[in-house]
Amino acid sequence: MRVAEAWRVALDALRANRMRSLLTMLGVVIGVAAVVALVAIGTGTKQQIERQVEGLGSNLLIVVPGRLEAGAAPTSSPLTLDDADAVSRVVGDRSRVAVTIASGETVRAGSRSGFASMQGVLETTPTVFVRELNRGAYLTRTDVSTGRRVAVLGAGVARTLFGDRDPIGRQITIGGVRFRVIGAFEPLGQSLGVDRDNEVHVPVTAAQRLLGTDRIDGLAIRAPDRDRIDQLGRDVVATLADRHPDTDFSAVTQEQILGVLGDILGVLTGVLAAIAGISLLVGGVGVSNIMLVSVRERTREIGLRKAVGARPRDIGVQFLLEAVLLTTTGGVLGMLLGAGTALLVDGLSPVPAALTWWSMALAFGVSAGVGIIFGVVPAQRAGRLDPVVALRTE
Amino acid sequence: MTTPAIVATGVTRVYQLDGFSVPALRGVSLTVEPGDYLAIVGTSGSGKSTLMHLLGGLDRPTGGTLLIGGRDVAGLTPNELAELRNSTIGFVFQSFHLLARTTAQDNVGLPLVYRGIGRRERRARATAMLDRVGLAHRVTHRPNQLSGGEQQRVAIARALVTGPSLLLADEPTGNLDSATGRSILTLLESLNAEGVAIVLVTHDREVAARADRQILMKDGLIVESVPGTAD
Numbered sequence A: 001m002r003v004a005e006a007w008r009v010a011l012d013a014l015r016a017n018r019m020r021s022l023l024t025m026l027g028v029v030i031g032v033a034a035v036v037a038l039v040a041i042g043t044g045t046k047q048q049i050e051r052q053v054e055g056l057g058s059n060l061l062i063v064v065p066g067r068l069e070a071g072a073a074p075t076s077s078p079l080t081l082d083d084a085d086a087v088s089r090v091v092g093d094r095s096r097v098a099v100t101i102a103s104g105e106t107v108r109a110g111s112r113s114g115f116a117s118m119q120g121v122l123e124t125t126p127t128v129f130v131r132e133l134n135r136g137a138y139l140t141r142t143d144v145s146t147g148r149r150v151a152v153l154g155a156g157v158a159r160t161l162f163g164d165r166d167p168i169g170r171q172i173t174i175g176g177v178r179f180r181v182i183g184a185f186e187p188l189g190q191s192l193g194v195d196r197d198n199e200v201h202v203p204v205t206a207a208q209r210l211l212g213t214d215r216i217d218g219l220a221i222r223a224p225d226r227d228r229i230d231q232l233g234r235d236v237v238a239t240l241a242d243r244h245p246d247t248d249f250s251a252v253t254q255e256q257i258l259g260v261l262g263d264i265l266g267v268l269t270g271v272l273a274a275i276a277g278i279s280l281l282v283g284g285v286g287v288s289n290i291m292l293v294s295v296r297e298r299t300r301e302i303g304l305r306k307a308v309g310a311r312p313r314d315i316g317v318q319f320l321l322e323a324v325l326l327t328t329t330g331g332v333l334g335m336l337l338g339a340g341t342a343l344l345v346d347g348l349s350p351v352p353a354a355l356t357w358w359s360m361a362l363a364f365g366v367s368a369g370v371g372i373i374f375g376v377v378p379a380q381r382a383g384r385l386d387p388v389v390a391l392r393t394e
Numbered sequence B: 001m002t003t004p005a006i007v008a009t010g011v012t013r014v015y016q017l018d019g020f021s022v023p024a025l026r027g028v029s030l031t032v033e034p035g036d037y038l039a040i041v042g043t044s045g046s047g048k049s050t051l052m053h054l055l056g057g058l059d060r061p062t063g064g065t066l067l068i069g070g071r072d073v074a075g076l077t078p079n080e081l082a083e084l085r086n087s088t089i090g091f092v093f094q095s096f097h098l099l100a101r102t103t104a105q106d107n108v109g110l111p112l113v114y115r116g117i118g119r120r121e122r123r124a125r126a127t128a129m130l131d132r133v134g135l136a137h138r139v140t141h142r143p144n145q146l147s148g149g150e151q152q153r154v155a156i157a158r159a160l161v162t163g164p165s166l167l168l169a170d171e172p173t174g175n176l177d178s179a180t181g182r183s184i185l186t187l188l189e190s191l192n193a194e195g196v197a198i199v200l201v202t203h204d205r206e207v208a209a210r211a212d213r214q215i216l217m218k219d220g221l222i223v224e225s226v227p228g229t230a231d
């Protein structure tokens, strides 16, 4: 009964000062909204990256020169196609090994042109990675061994150069060199921030001749089964280290990539949420401030309530509830605002956002906690007021 | 044998003001029996309100002993004191002290909140008490929609709603015209006739004369105690 009355009084007090209550809430609203929206964006991005990494194919082992650590300088690759052959022997199956050498090049067809990522690859690429053709055919082993100037276009490149027309059999130039289009990929979208539809696949040998090098950037292996993937990685790295004693090599699996990216994103999301949390704290200070004002304004009311039998705790609870009501209302509004912002960002921008129930629950809990923490001092002060002194206050 | 409502023995109250000691009461001894009707008179600043606050359990004496309903105030916790104010004492303030945004009925029902009584019952009891003080037609009015006399009657109804055995009234007629003041007094006296002990502070000799006993205060002391002259 006393608590019901305390709720009623607290609600009444907030309603009597509607504008002030709203402004006080604003700090909490913004803080909670920022936390919810930022966590949603962080979560959405993480989920998207996970989907993309998994979309590369299963049991993948990616081998690159250099150490795979945050902050490690990129190492120039000493790898050649001979190394790829050596790795194929370790794996025991040439069709499970893919290589790339990539370079950004201008592509042109008639009057249309664009900028694309040329990928010099083996004919094994579609079996190692998940890559679906939309029309035409992929590169053959002969194309690779003879360095034939044929190309398979990403969906975006095909659209840029040919619009709705069928590109198969047409001539294009890559970096000024003529190639014949033999196939086109299904649209794939973004992957790890790279537009996969902007790729042009050509035989690695043709790419090397065009770039005037015999190097490759790295290789990828599809392991026969999950259990052998780590052992295979160690064997491949040992083989390559044997052949190039001056260079470190790293073999990473999808799980490792996901782990590293997840950690980075987790830290980033955490930092952003903490910054947003600071505004929640500032909002809390505002609540504390306004509650002190409220106690002062209602000193006579407090005196009277005590005179007719309110215990210190009754008064304290009343003011604490007022503070908690203030921050939790702000918390709910902030949750709605944050969720709305997240959905808007997800819908209208390329940044993905995914709402999670725990971030909403956390934000609500924190806002209630802020109310308690920042309301307790004013509430105690109100509860301890001397009734006679309080009644005399003007 | 009944316990006296109040027994004060050598009660002092010293206020601290900017490092100075202001003795407002300098040794007051007083007994109020159940059903008493007592008037306190005295010049301004003589300590009447200070004494009333002590008798009402709103304040604690600096020295001496004060028993309210047989319990020593010095030994009571703030919660016990609040409970005492709520259960045995009704206090009527000179300046009414009604909650501004609250109806007459909810003002009157306020003490019942702290007894843990539900709203429906509070309103029923408050309405009955407002009827008792002749305000049955003003139940849902707010203080600013009431006259001074009506506000004072709401305050009296609030003091009575818990059924106290002692009613303390600090200049209950001070702000009212004499006709309204008389009707308030008549109300208090009818309560007294039902057995409620009444202590009232007044500046009005005529009002004081109606009490069973008059107490004259001066400079924080009781200087004279005389039986009333009215019937």
Ligand SMILES: Nc1ncnc2c1ncn2[C@@H]1O[C@H](COP(=O)(O)OP(=O)(O)OP(=O)(O)O)[C@@H](O)[C@H]1O
Binding pocket: B015, B016, B017, B022, B023, B024, B042, B043, B044, B045, B046, B047, B048, B049, B050, B051
């Ligand atoms: N909170 C306080 N701090 C300091 N001095 C106080 C305080 N309250 C009262 N006094 C002093 O105590 C003395 C008695 O005050 P009190 O209010 O009891 O007088 P009173 O008899 O009720 O006067 P009045 O008839 O004007 O209401 C006065 O001198 C007053 O200045």
Ligand SMILES: [Mg+2]
Binding pocket: B048, B049, B050
């Ligand atoms: Mg006074």
